[in-house]
Every structure is written in C-alpha cells, then in structure tokens.
Amino acid sequence: MTTPLPDCDLLVRADTIITQDEKRRIISNGAVVIKNDIIADIGTYADMESAYAPIERLDMVGKILMPGLVNAHTHLPMTLLRGVADDLPLMRWLEKHIWPVEHQLTEEMLRIGARIGCAELIRTGCTSFLNGYFKEFTTGDEANQAGLRAVLGEGFFSFPSPMFPTAEDCWKTIRELHSKYSSSQLISTAVTPHAVFTVKPGDLEASYHLAKDLGLQWQIHLAESPEETAICLDKYGKRPVQLLADLDLLSPCTTLHHCVDVTSEEIALLSERQVNVVHNPSSNLKLNSGISPVQEMLDAGVVVGLGTDGASSNNQLNMFREMGLAALIGKVRQNDASAVNAQSVLDMATRGSANCLGMSELGQIAIGSPADLIAFDLSSPNMMPVYNPISHLVYASTGHEVCMTMVGGKILYLYGNYWTMDIKALHYDALRAKEWVVSVAKK
Ligand SMILES: [Zn+2]
Structure with a gap:
C-alpha cells in the first residue's frame, strides 16, 4: 500500500x-x-x-x-495628482501645487486615487507597499479589496493639517488604524511624521515612542535635499541625521525615506544603529534633490530598500523602472560602472524593502514566507x-x-486580466477625479 x-x-x-x-x-x-x-x-x-x-x-x-516586488515608499492616492504639476523644485511644487489640492481631498477622491495606485502596482509586479498619506483607512480598504499587502502611515505635521489640528491629535487615529487591522492578513500600520522641517522634535519623539509601544515601524522623509539640510541647520543647528540621532530616534524600527544629502559619518551612524533607508531614484531626480550615495550605504552595511514615492513626483509606481534607474544613477554617483549592480538592486526591491516595511519575511521565495x-x-x-x-x-x-x-497565494492579475479589480469602472472614476482636481486647483 x-x-x-x-x-x-x-x-x-x-x-x-x-x-x-x-x-x-x-x-x-x-x-x-x-x-x-x-x-x-x-x-x-x-x-x-x-x-x-x-x-x-x-x-x-x-x-x-x-x-513580488516591495514598494517601500509611496503615497498611493497621489496618483490623482500625477502630471498635475511637473518641472518644479520640491518646495515650490509642494506649496503651490500639491498642498492646495490635498487640503480639499474628499474620502471619495482618496479612494479613487488609491484604487488607481493598486491597479498600477498589481500590473507592474508589486505585491506590498509602505504608504504615507491622510485618511489611511481609505488606502487600507482599497488595498484590502484589491488583495494587496499594505502598511498604512497616517501622515501628520506639527502645524494644522486638513486632518489634525496638532500632531498629537493623530495618535488616536494611529491607534484606531492599528486596532482596525489587527487581525488583517494584509493590512498593518506604521507611524509616519512627515519630515524634520514640518514636525517639531517633541512630536518626533512622542510619535517614536508611540511606534515602540505598538510595535510598529516609524517612517519619515529625511535628508531629502540640501535645501532640507539648510532648513534643519538654521532651525536646530544640526543636520537631519544628527538631529534624529541626538533625539535617540535611530533604530531598526526606523525607516528613512530618501537620504540623499548624507555624509560618510552619517552613513556610518545609520549602519551602526541598523536603520533602514529607502532609495527613491525617480523622485530624487525629478525634483532635482540629488543622487543618494547608495553604494556607499550598501558598503557600510546599511539596509537599503527601494520605493517609487508618490505618482506626482515620479510619475509612475513601477518598481521595475525604479530598479533600472537605481542601477544607472548609482554608477554616475560613484563614477564607477560596477557600482549598484543588478543583483544589489533586485535585493533592494525585494529583501531590502521588506525590512523597511518591518516585514523581513517578504521579498523572498522561502519556506514559511507568504506566497507573494x-x-x-x-x-x-x-x-x-x-x-x-x-x-x-x-x-x-x-x-x-x-x-x-x-x-498570499491569491491571484490578482493573470495574462492581462485583473481578478480583483474592475478596470473599466476605474477608468471612469479617474475621469471624474480629474474634473474634481481641475475644479479645486483653480480655487
Ligand atoms: Zn514621499
């Protein structure tokens, strides 16, 4: 027998x-x-x-x-603002074009933006992402519906945002998000201060302790451009990495987005504290922020992941394009054609990014890993x-x-067909969203 x-x-x-x-x-x-x-x-x-x-x-x-590729930095609903304003430096782009529309975003528009983003991620082989935006339950619900794995980051500033009068008012929302998805297989939460020039040191510290309490990843845009460094030096007399180091906010549960303007000493510190860094080549190039010293970080043993950033500063959510660019500009930055080689870039987009999400089990085909x-x-x-x-x-x-x-073993896309999304309906939603954005941008 x-x-x-x-x-x-x-x-x-x-x-x-x-x-x-x-x-x-x-x-x-x-x-x-x-x-x-x-x-x-x-x-x-x-x-x-x-x-x-x-x-x-x-x-x-x-x-x-x-x-599946892991997008370690994006703002999914920003697909709504794809191409709404290009060819501008970061601060002018944010203040004149992005923030005015964002202040008026409705829940319906956020959902449409998130849906467009989910469809693009699925189509281009991305199975999980680390997000940062407002009313993150909208992205959570849409990602869950589409079957994608998402880490939600409810964004906050120390000045009044469309959502919160103060940073502290965001803590309740973070706790609510955390408990809403506590039993979800796909959706989890991260704590997401925007940047050192928009969030005060006290709020950075308090949010970091909240992340520690809840066992979550703490993510922030950091050292994105020399302009940010100048603001930080002016305000605090310190460069961005040093500011976080002195506040004791650098640890394996810290994920830093961009890290373009970092010195060799700062890279050594990021390595020593086992901080995760997300490289965003398209966004850094498009906003003329500079080229991140990725090979130097890899050589120093820093965990580096890869992200697209939002679709308004990229303008794609395509991780394959991001891999290609990471490899190409990495060589120019080092003046060395062997720098940032293909395997290291694939490592960034899979295993490295998985660490940036605080989910090291992702980004590999290994026994016990989720079937992504x-x-x-x-x-x-x-x-x-x-x-x-x-x-x-x-x-x-x-x-x-x-x-x-x-x-998670569930097919989302196969040979040109989406299994969890209605792409025809999404096309009409996108047209409606465009009309809305054009009408509020004029106000
Ligand atoms: Zn960003």
Missing part, C-alpha cells in the same frame, strides 16, 4: 525561479508549493510533483517566477536573448512583462 501524498492548495511551475532567498538560489524548471497562503516548499518541478498532491496547478512555462509571487514573461523582443535573467529584470524590463501577480 502506498502512502498518499500530502496535499497542497497550489503548485506553481516555472522555467526559472529566482528565489531571492538567503543564498540567492536560482532554480531551473522549478515549482513552488503553496498551502494556506504560505510557501510550503520549493524545489525542482520533478521533486515537487512527486512529493505533493496539489488541489490546483498554475503552469508558468517560459516565465520567470520571483518574489509574480511571473515575468520572457517572450517579448526586449527580452531576447536571455543570458542572465537578473540583468533583464533590472536593465531590459519595462515592468509590463509581468504576466501574473499573486499575494
């Missing part, structure tokens, strides 16, 4: 599996076994097929299977021929080679 094989929910087969696991294994003709939303096993197709009795199968023949997977099609002309798949992912891809996106 033969013993029956253990069952599993799904067996996904692919020509090449880029695991991004500890050893960066690449498995040819492989398969991933999924049970209860989790990766239960991984190996060659022959081994997995003979070891399990899957309920369902997904054949990704001719494709690369890899972990994407398949990448190699049949388009820009993928021919293939010598090194990782080179293609970083340098040759457009992001639209993604042909399957899955979160």
Whole structure:
C-alpha cells in the first residue's frame, strides 16, 4: 500500500525561479508549493510533483517566477495628482501645487486615487507597499479589496493639517488604524511624521515612542535635499541625521525615506544603529534633490530598500523602472560602472524593502514566507536573448512583462486580466477625479 501524498492548495511551475532567498538560489524548471497562503516548499518541478498532491496547478512555462516586488515608499492616492504639476523644485511644487489640492481631498477622491495606485502596482509586479498619506483607512480598504499587502502611515505635521489640528491629535487615529487591522492578513500600520522641517522634535519623539509601544515601524522623509539640510541647520543647528540621532530616534524600527544629502559619518551612524533607508531614484531626480550615495550605504552595511514615492513626483509606481534607474544613477554617483549592480538592486526591491516595511519575511521565495509571487514573461523582443535573467529584470524590463501577480497565494492579475479589480469602472472614476482636481486647483 502506498502512502498518499500530502496535499497542497497550489503548485506553481516555472522555467526559472529566482528565489531571492538567503543564498540567492536560482532554480531551473522549478515549482513552488503553496498551502494556506504560505510557501510550503520549493524545489525542482520533478521533486515537487512527486512529493505533493496539489488541489490546483498554475503552469508558468517560459516565465520567470520571483518574489513580488516591495514598494517601500509611496503615497498611493497621489496618483490623482500625477502630471498635475511637473518641472518644479520640491518646495515650490509642494506649496503651490500639491498642498492646495490635498487640503480639499474628499474620502471619495482618496479612494479613487488609491484604487488607481493598486491597479498600477498589481500590473507592474508589486505585491506590498509602505504608504504615507491622510485618511489611511481609505488606502487600507482599497488595498484590502484589491488583495494587496499594505502598511498604512497616517501622515501628520506639527502645524494644522486638513486632518489634525496638532500632531498629537493623530495618535488616536494611529491607534484606531492599528486596532482596525489587527487581525488583517494584509493590512498593518506604521507611524509616519512627515519630515524634520514640518514636525517639531517633541512630536518626533512622542510619535517614536508611540511606534515602540505598538510595535510598529516609524517612517519619515529625511535628508531629502540640501535645501532640507539648510532648513534643519538654521532651525536646530544640526543636520537631519544628527538631529534624529541626538533625539535617540535611530533604530531598526526606523525607516528613512530618501537620504540623499548624507555624509560618510552619517552613513556610518545609520549602519551602526541598523536603520533602514529607502532609495527613491525617480523622485530624487525629478525634483532635482540629488543622487543618494547608495553604494556607499550598501558598503557600510546599511539596509537599503527601494520605493517609487508618490505618482506626482515620479510619475509612475513601477518598481521595475525604479530598479533600472537605481542601477544607472548609482554608477554616475560613484563614477564607477560596477557600482549598484543588478543583483544589489533586485535585493533592494525585494529583501531590502521588506525590512523597511518591518516585514523581513517578504521579498523572498522561502519556506514559511507568504506566497507573494509574480511571473515575468520572457517572450517579448526586449527580452531576447536571455543570458542572465537578473540583468533583464533590472536593465531590459519595462515592468509590463509581468504576466501574473499573486499575494498570499491569491491571484490578482493573470495574462492581462485583473481578478480583483474592475478596470473599466476605474477608468471612469479617474475621469471624474480629474474634473474634481481641475475644479479645486483653480480655487
Ligand atoms: Zn514621499
């Protein structure tokens, strides 16, 4: 009598599996076994097929299977402001064009913006993201509906915002968000002061302690541009990293967005305190903030993730494009063609970003990790021929080679079709949202 094989929910087969696991294994003709939303096993197709009795199968023949990309910095509803004002420096762009519209955003508009963002992330192979914006329950609900994994950051300033008269008024909302999603498989929370030039030291400290109390990641835009450094020096007599260091706010639960204007001494400090840094190449280039010294940070052992920033300063939420740019500008910054190589960039967009979210189990295909997977099609002309798949992912891809996106074992997108979103309806919503933005921008 033969013993029956253990069952599993799904067996996904692919020509090449880029695991991004500890050893960066690449498995040819492989398969991933999924049970209860989790990766239960991984190996060659022959081994997995003979070891399990899957309920369902997904054949990704001719494709690369890899972990879903992790967008470690975005403001999802800002898709509403994509292209509303370009070609301006950060402060003028924020004060004249972004903040005036943001002050009038309605819940309905936030939901439409978040939905557009979810659709773009799913289409371009991103399975989880770290957000920062207002009324974050809207993004949480939309991401949950779309089936994406999201970390929500309710943003606050020390001056009155459209949501909160003071920073402290935000704590209640953060606690409410935290408890609303406490049993969610997909949605969690982070504490999100905007920046050192908009949030006072006392509020930075109080919010950091709140994050510690709730066991959450504390994220902030930091050292984004030399202009920010000048403001910080003028206000506090210190550069941004030193300000946070002196307030004792640098730790593994700290995630810093941008870090363009950082010195070698500051990089050493970020490494020593095991701080997570998110690189945002498109946004830094578009706002002329500068080029982050990413290779220097990697060499110093800083955890670096990758993010798109909001769609109004990018103007895409496409992590493949972000990977390509990170590799290219990293070489210019170092004056060295070998700097910020393809593997290091893929590491940033997967494992590094996962750490920035405080979820180190993401960004890899490994036993016990959530089944957040994407398949990448190699049949388009820009993928021919293939010598090194990782080179293609970083340098040759457009992001639209993604042909399957899955979160927690659930398919969100397959061969041109969204499984959890109505794209036709979204198109009409976007037209309506545009009319609204144009009408309020004039006021
Ligand atoms: Zn940002």
